[in-house]
Amino acid sequence: MSVTILMYHMIAIPKNKAEARFCRTPIAFREDMEQIRRAGYQVVSLATVLDGMAGRTTAFPEKAVVITFDDGIACVYENALPVLQEFGYQASVFVVSSRVGGYNDWCEDFGLPRRRMLTAFEIRTLADSGVDIGSHTANHLWLGKAEKTAITNEIRDSKVALEDIVGREVSHFAYPFGSWNPMVKNIVIETGYSGACSTIPGRNQKNTDPYLLRRSEIMGSDALWQFRLKLRLATNDMPPISAIRSLVRPVFEKIGLVSSRSADKEIKDR
């Protein structure tokens, strides 16, 4: 198995430059979803991926992708949910539990404008629509820099608070800022989560650590061709030229702009 997990933050028009990286416009998001379908990928849930890793699922789609949203900003409900429903896609939303019904004030330090967070009603509606609600701590803490008590509280309290809202188990976690260390990871495991998303790029294989799932960040500025490459290569940075070349070469071969590989080989052999 090989799964790409996409990481989004906001589906909205950016209000300023600082926010541009984190805001995928609703139009671009819709195009991304269309591209997933056109490229023949199957959208699966995080639970399905974790089941596949644990060997609980034998039939795992060859081209699988998971859609995730970090933070729990209200635009996920307003702008992403209708598109997800239109395509019949599943998704996970990792919510900062102490800000439910409030604002993303921790973002102010980074020059990001104030945004409304999901309300409890919106979170319940998402969950009832089949969206998986996960935890992103209580206060969007840098867990890798925090003390054990604070880490434990953040990871446990957010699980309890969100379970209270959705009325079902919250079993997935995402590390804020991608910040973790072995102690943090152990506390996530001990608290009873079944898996956790990192911000480490790359594809997820059967032997990937389920508490350090790889994700590819989709940025506001990504063009559709960049999204396509990220979907395929699961990278966060622009793929190296060699990777781009290997993707475009078959097209060039088809239209006769370059000779095919076998022809190259024949010439060499002679």
Ligand SMILES: [Zn+2]
């Ligand atoms: Zn976050």
